[in-house]
Amino acid sequence: MIRPRWDALDTVLEREDGEGARRRREREEETVERVRLRLTDHAHRWDQTLDAFARMSTALRDVLGEPTDRSPGRYAAIHWVGTDTTLLLERSESSVYLELVTNKRLALDEELQRLDEMDDEEQP
Numbered sequence: 001m002i003r004p005r006w007d008a009l010d011t012v013l014e015r016e017d018g019e020g021a022r023r024r025r026e027r028e029e030e031t032v033e034r035v036r037l038r039l040t041d042h043a044h045r046w047d048q049t050l051d052a053f054a055r056m057s058t059a060l061r062d063v064l065g066e067p068t069d070r071s072p073g074r075y076a077a078i079h080w081v082g083t084d085t086t087l088l089l090e091r092s093e094s095s096v097y098l099e100l101v102t103n104k105r106l107a108l109d110e111e112l113q114r115l116d117e118m119d120d121e122e123q124p
Contacts, residue, residue: 033105037099040094085101
């Protein structure tokens with residue numbers, strides 16, 4: 001089940017004048033850093049979420065090969081790292097997510113998480 005929060009469609013139908021050419025160049029420089037889909041929503045039914053995560057990881061492994069990184073635990077994650085992007089399969093208590101994220105964005109997110117953990121350790 002997919003419930004998008006919002007959708008936007010740029011039709012790029014506009015007159016090509018000086019202003020239009022500038023806007024076109026700006027659009028070309030923009031990139032999508034992350035696409036995240038919630039694949040399941042089992043309302044805190046851990047067994048169904050775990051089953052969906054296991055089935056999806058098997059399907060992806062059959063197509064993409066062995067993952068490059070695995071993070072076991074309550075909030076498990078499996079990564080398939082590519083040249084520019086990483087595909088992540090993540091499990092929370094009630095949902096399974098599939099995410100395609102640029103490696104640059106992922107590195108920034110991981111650095112922010114490390115900094116947050118350091119702040120938490122420093123506080124009494």
